[in-house]
Each structure stands twice: as C-alpha cells, then as structure tokens.
Amino acid sequence: MKQLLMATAVAILAATSALADVKVGMITTLSGGGAGLGIDVRDGFMLAINQSGRDDIEVVIEDDQRKPDIAVQLADKMIQSERVDVLTGIIWSNLAMAVVPSVTAQGKFYLSPNAGPSALAGKGCHPNYFNVAWQNDNLHEAAGAYANTADFSNSFILAPNYPAGQDALTGYKRFFEGEIADEIYTKLGQTDYAAELAQVRASDADSVFFFLPGGMGISFLKQYADSGIDLPVVGPAFSFDQGILQAVGDAAVGVVNTSQWNKDIDNATNAAFVESFEAAYGRLPSLYASQGFDTANLLISALAKAEPSDADGFREALRAAEFDSTRGDFEFGSNHHPVQTIYAREVVKEGDIFTNKLLGVALENHADAYAAECKM
C-alpha cells in the first residue's frame, strides 16, 4: 500500500512537471524618458511568443522605471515569489550590472535583449548569461571601421561621461585608424550642445562621431543641423532608431550609422517579422524590437529541446542558438555574446516616414574584444 502511494505520488509529480508552464520574467523600462526602448523590446518579444502558438509560456512583465534599485527588487520578487525560470528585458547597462550577477548566481537563466556591458562579457561572464543583442562596444567599433572605409582622417568624437560613453569612445578608437581632433565627454542627460558644436567648428576635424542615446541624440542632431557645420557624421544605431527618427526629422537624413539589424536585411524571417510587427502594432519595428523578437525565438528554440529545470540541457540548447534570426545567421561566441555582422546604414525618408536603408557591411562576423578574458 505504501509503495503504491509512493508510486502514485511520483507519477503525479512527473505529470505536473511535464505540464508545468515555463515562466519568463521580463524586467524592462516602460515609463519615463527611456520607455520607448523597453516598449519595443516587449512588443518584439511578445510578437514572437504569440506567433509560436505556445500557450504554456507565461511572461510576467514589470516596469523598472530605469532605476537600478527597482530592477533589483523586481528580480528578487520574480525569482522568490513568482518562481520564474528565465529572466530577460533589461535595457540599460547599469541596471544589468545590478541584476544579472545575482540572477545567475541563484541558478536562473538571463537572456539580455539589449544591455551588453563589458564586465559581463569578460571576467564577469557566466554560463547562464546569454546576450542576444551585442556587446556594448560592437556598434562603435563598426563605426570606427566604417570611418576608415569612408576615408575620414581626423575625427571629433563625443559621448556622455559614464561607463557606456567611455566604452563608446574606446570602441571607436580601437578600429579607427585616423587622428582624433578632440574627444569630449558631455554630461549624461545634457540637452544643449551649443558649446560642443562651437568646439567642433573651431577644430580642424573632417568628421564627427557621437554616441548620445535617446533624447540626447535628438537634441544634438537638431542643433548640429542648425549650426551650419557640414562635416559628415557617423554614430551607432542608438541615435537613429525607428522610435526617435521622427522626432529628429530632416536633420538626420543622410547620416550613416552602424547596426547589427535593419528592416531591409534580406531574409525570410526578417521580412515576415517586419510585416507582422507593423500589422500588430501599427508602426515600423526598431532594432530594439528585432532584439526582443530574436530573444524570444532563441528561448522558444531552446524550450523545444529541454526544460529550464534541466539546466545543463537547456544551456546547451541555448548555446546552439538554432533559431531563425532576423539578422540571418546567428551564433554565440565562447562568452555567450553574438558573433555577428554589423552593417552601415543610412537615414532616408520613405514617403513621410524617416527610416534606415542598408549601405553595406562594416564588420564581418565580428566578435567582441573581451571574449578572451572570459573563463567558463
């Protein structure tokens, strides 16, 4: 009798675990100045989940308000009371640094749809941490590589004075072979660039590189266009994504920027993604939306092979990255960051909409500079 009870209990346990839903916790920025990015990641992610038809994947979405302390509280809540298996969603590197190490230390998986701080790619890498977007330096390195092919010989470079800004200038200089006319660190959140523009005008630079994400980039580009300076500008895609181009307007047309994704990358997955995103949400997708979409598809491809409860199997399935990416071929390097082609693209006006079109490849199959420091 006792044995029969045990057997029944085991059978019931086995049955429930087979039926158990996979719980995904998404912590992202849905309010405040940076909300556009989080909303795009969320919408791209949910589009892929809905298209997969898997109703056993439950996604818990919370707003971090772009504040590290709130992100940490949400992660604790999701792990301890919601009992999620996988976390994702964080946009900003400072929030990722606050959340990811403790998540992976508790044995959970974290898939980053955006932030890729160098610390998590090098010495701080972890077997349960996968970055589906890029390592922070990548797009800036590509901008430096593009500047060489465009025959720029003397660049004026500027970025905000915070870790990602310093990474940006380092990344550009790592690949750019010309001279640096001057490098300037602006205040984070600065909105007036009159002083910097006067310095650009006074310098003998033949090109300008800048990394100013979000509203900072909008302000800079509008003021640049009005200043009468006509040097060519290059930058990473963050200041030229679909969400903010409409607010910059004509000032951005013709600017070359670097991105791992664009809506006209020629593959069937991407074409279907752009079309279905537009149909579902009534706007063109941004690179953030493509990253959310790829992150969800990576997760779905891994779930088809193993449950997160089987940590080793699930990790192997993630590492294999056997899903159709909007970027075409996708693979992870040894530190679980993408090895991918980064393109140069140009801002154009299609009808009434400002968007980007591909110019060519800036860096082919590019891995990040920190992979060698990662021991796992």
Add this chain to the structure above:
Amino acid sequence: MSAILIIEQVLNGLQFGVMLFLMAAGLTLIFGVMGLINLAHGSLYMVGAFAAAWVAGATGSFLLALGAALAAAAVAGALIEMLVIRRLYGAAHLDQVLATFALILIFSEGTRWVFGSFPLFLDIPDALSGPVTLPGGIEYPLYRLSLIGIGFAVAFGLWLLIEHTRIGIQIRAGENDREMIAALGVDITKLYTLVFALGAALAGLAGALVGAIQSVQVGMGEPVLILAFVVIVIGGIGSIRGAFIAALIVGLTNTLGGVFFPELLKLFMEAGAAQQTGSALASMAIYILMGLVLIWRPTGLFGARA
C-alpha cells in the same frame, strides 16, 4: 583658443541663461508671493513643449505653437492652483513638496497616456533656421540669437509689470505682507491664481522655445527645474532681478566651465583624462558657485536681509 570661439561660447552661455530665467522667474514669483515650493514647475515646461509640438504638427505655424504653449501652460497652472495648490498654502513645506511631486508623476504619465512614449517633433521655424554671420566673422545660429532677444524682452516686460502696474504693486505687497493686502481689500485668491498662471505661462514658453532645438519628451522638465532652483537660491528667493542676474551667471558658468576646465587641465594632464576630469569639474561648477554665494550672502544676491 581663439577670440571667436570665446565670444561664441559667451553667446551660448547667455542663451542658456535667459532660458533658465524664464523658468526661474515663475518659480521665484510663486515662492516669493505664496511661500510655496512648486516641484511641478518642470511639468508646466513640458506641457508647454508638448502643446507647441502638437499645434505646430497640426497647423505648421510656429507662432500659433508658441501661443498654444503659453495658453496650455497658463491653463494647466491655473487649474492645479485652484484644485491642489490652494489647499497647501498653510501646510508645511514637506507637504507641499510631496503634493507637487505627486503632480510631476501625474503630469508625466498623463502626457504619456495622451501622446505616447516616443519623443515628438518640433522644429525651428524656417525664417529662423540656419546660421547668420555676426560682425567679426562669427557664425552663429539665428534661432539662438532670437532666443537671447526674446529672453531679454520678457525680462524687460516682467520688470515693467512688477514695477509699474497695479498688479505689480499687489504682487510686491503680497511678498511683504499678505495679511495686510488682504485686509486692504485685494482679492488674494484671485491674485494667487494669476501669479501662478503667469509663472506657468513663462515655463511653458521656455519649454516651447527650447523644445524646438531639443527633444520634446516626457520628463524633459526635471533637469531644468533643478538648475532653476539653483538660480533662485543664488539670486535670492522672491527676487525677479536676482533671478535674472543669477540665471545669466549660472548659464555662463555652466557653458564656459564645460569648455575651459578641460582646456585648463590639458596644460598639465594627458588629454583624455583632462577631458573626463574637466567635464566632471564643470558639472560641479554651478553648485560650488551656489555654495560660495551662500557663504558670502546667506539669503542670495538680492534676497531680503534677515
């Protein structure tokens, strides 16, 4: 560093200063007359910018957009005065700060609700776009020159209003002794609503003017609000003249500091490090200035002597 660059940076500092003055004038009036700390002043700046962007998008006219910004901010200001602020005049400053902080959250999420999460587009009017050449061969954006002109004109208008009109006399009287002017038969409730709407309209005007060269987005008012508080503390709380002088000082310090600190440090440091340290020093400069002014004159440059 050439003379042209220095003059251009001084113009940039002036332009930044007069825009700060538009924000600080309302803040200092409201504090001076009603004794109220209004954290939601930055939200009125945002309301002005969004109203301008929306009207400019719908009509294509920048003048209409400016009118809309003034009207929308004034109406929003009058409404929050009548619905919320009026109940707080007798309350402690901490209660005022809490309530007006709540207003910031309500305005921010309300704006997102109406306009969405993506920044709006507001451009410089064609007539004012592009650079002009000033005497001495200085190329300077015409729009920024216009901002300096508008800022000085508004400052002059405010001076006329405060010094030479009946309302101005009531406002000044209200700063000195509010029971007495109520006893003299001035409708203090109406005066308060009027002052609040005036301050709000100035903030809305600043938001619309600056929105054309910056990004019109939720939360755009809070960074400016902090600087405006620095301005009114340096200028002396309640003093319009103090706010004007302090706004110019803060504008010039902020702009010139950002340029000259790194240059100075480059004389004896490696360029990259000089840039980082210099820009860090520059962001501290106005707070150091505020500290020095407060040591020298604890009530600010033009504050009432205790």
